[in-house]
Amino acid sequence: MRSMLQGRFQAVLGAESQPEFRAEIERFTHSLDFQTFSAMTVVDHALGKPEFIVLDNCPTGFAEAMHNPQLGLQDPVMQHCKRYSVPIVWDQQTYVGGGNPDLWDAQASFGYRTGICLALHLPEGRHFLLGVDRDQPLPEDPAYVTRMVADLQLFAVHALDTALRVQLPPEQQLERPHLTPRELEVLRWTMDGKTAWEVGAILGITERTAVLHLSNAGQKLGCNNKHQTVLKALRLGLIR
Template sequence: MLQGGYQSVLEARSRDEFRSELTRFANDLDFERFSAILVVDRAMGSSEFITVGNTPAGFTSMFNDPRLGKKDPVMQHCKRQSVPIVWNQQTYQKHDAPELWEAQAAFGYKVGISLALHLPEGRHFVLGVNREETLPNNPVTLTRMVADLQLFAVHAVDAALRVLLPHPHAPGDVDAPRLTPRELQCLHWTMEGKTAWEVGTILSITERTAVLHINNAMHKLGCTNKHQAVLKALRLGLIR
């Protein structure tokens, strides 16, 4: 499950190490540009944005302008949904924002793939890769790219929370939650790639009960899906 490239981002211990892992991943996927944005919702409707990327200096002010973000169809998609978006010039034309695409295309942002993970406690993780060259026409190749980005994001979000957020928000600064033996068993078999039905069969419980244990573990660990829960449980030493 923890392949080399995904394992290494989990081990990032600083902002620079985290950025290096993002650079490596983007380059391996044949993208020149990348950005990871950790969003923390604050009181009175305000939000804090912490960005790690390789945005060109001349494009930084536009990239960080919240007013343009409200018009950007990619950012608006990520704000509202968790499914990835594969975008190009037509995406911006469809949403009446061709001038935004023209402006960013001059800096190499012509096509890309972006997604967001919406976490508990008003935290969000947005990850995107961008390039000038058109995306593959082969749907299998493109689907694999999207899947790689999704899998990397699930691994990267834990490192982002740990190295980008100050105390006391970093997950590593709090005591490990107390999971029941059944919850730990369900996470263990999930880590081994078993479905909820298979976990139930192994543990002699119903599929519905297995799902309940996994959901309880996710809630206690502050995660939004079972993959994040497995990764966090591994990092905290709850399962091996």
């Protein structure tokens, strides 16, 4: 658990503003050996058009095209992300196969030649898209590329709730479950790798009571095990 939450994955959870959030995404992007990124939070409204909130480091000359909603109607990567949560690894052939090679030619001149993109679709019309791009081909080693995709997925899961927290006004944010102080204490020590017996000894409660608090927290957060419970509590900002 601790190794999973260290470094680049955990740091994004602590971002308290859009500039901090942007800096953490850019730092992660460079750590994967990509140059540019785009992070988009989308809110579907019952009445009216969807709301798009974008953070990126794209070249100034490409920004207007990058932020044009009509681009999504032509871009095979965006069309994939609208329909699926499975990441897509894209290059020139993706656009050729999608019938839009001219779009790839246009963006390639700005350094967008290949990349990885994914979308996370939430209840109540919330969506989070994250893509990283580079001007060089991806490594030929399939295992290395698979690891890059997995890293991006894990980072996106951590970044998701930070995006909703720092980019949406309070009235648009989803309600967070209420955990008792004791449940939060148990989660914090569990995050540090303590067993239920050790948590009980630290807090002066029985092992069974520690397990009960952890189980109650998991039920409130809709999780099936302690690892999912800790991760979701971190994502929601309930623990640090």
